[in-house]
Amino acid sequence: MKLKLKIFILLYVCEFNQIVPQSTYTVYLIKTAWHVGISVKVDSFAVRKLKVLDYFKEYKFADIGWGDEQFYQEPGTDILLALKALFLPTPSVVRIAGIKSGIKDFISASDFTVKVILTKEQYAKLLEFIEKSLAKNAEGKYLITSREYGGEIMFFKSGLKYHMFHTCNTWIAGALNSAGIQIETHGIITAAQLYRELIKTGEVIKPAG
DSSP states (O other): OHHHHHHHHHHHHHHHHTOOOOOEEEEEEEEETTEEEEEEEOOHHHHHHSGGGGGGTTSSEEEEEEEEHHHHHOSSOOHHHHHHHHHSOEEEEEEEEEEOSOHHHHHHTSSEEEEEEEEHHHHHHHHHHHHHHBOBOTTSOBOEEEEEGGGTEEEEEEEEEEBTTBOHHHHHHHHHHHTTOOOOOTTOOSHHHHHHHHHHHSEEEEOOO
């Protein structure tokens, strides 16, 4: 009789107080070529917190990075632009690439990939960090600087400055740190330095070569 009463009380509490496990969200830190990006699933929660993802609703994932405005949008590898970006504070952009085929193919083509699991609160803070990196006009609209592949890749004006001590890798570390992930942000200049920090807190899906 006592056992039945305990079961009844437990079911009652679960039903009326809605005790459910806390949601978690997965993000992927993916390096391709010169840059490391944050890949997130494009769902209603992400779009609500990071409204720029409204441009990418037809995609499964979005890969988000930040970098020097000129160098990031240059189709080739311009060494002079790279040096300028390092030694002078320069304007910057946020790059977002839509991923239609799922994340596996994107990971397989990467130089390295690290997976990080976030709580809902942490994930919201991460998206808010990215949102704050985007510049807007007086009407509150995002400033598109260029499009590639019919809008599969879009560049948006950022209000941040890029320089040697604030690179795309510093930005990634700052994004994770804002979400409450214990990761060093000072002195994170190169992708190799960032990778050494990421493997302390995340799961390596594809190791650096």
